[in-house]
Amino acid sequence: MNWLFLIAFIGILGALAAAGIFMLKRPQAKHDASKHMARALAVRVGLSIALFLFILLAWKMGWIQPRPLGR
Template sequence: MKYFVIVGFILIIASLGSALFFMMRDGHDGRPKTSNMARALAFRVGFSILLFLCILLAWKFGYIQPTGIPLR
């Protein structure tokens, strides 16, 4: 499970880097840069939601345990 979370974070960072690349490119190649950037950001949102749901399911099924400040 730990490796899945690490891969998820790497995908999120890669998607942000891709959006930055498309934003900084000047767009002289004939393709609109906004659609590529919006697609990369949409993938980032999708990866973030998928990662959150996987962490939530892993907690629900007992694969991970919460730590930190105890509830009282």
């Protein structure tokens, strides 16, 4: 189960990095860069929502259990 969370988190960070790269593109390709940046940010938001919903589903199904913090 942990590897699934790790892969989703890496995908979220990858989409965020891609959006940053598209944001820093040269001005002559600004229109294409802004379209790609918006798409990368939409993918990041979609992955984040999907990961959150999957965590809720896994908790509800009993696949993961919360642990007490601290002691």
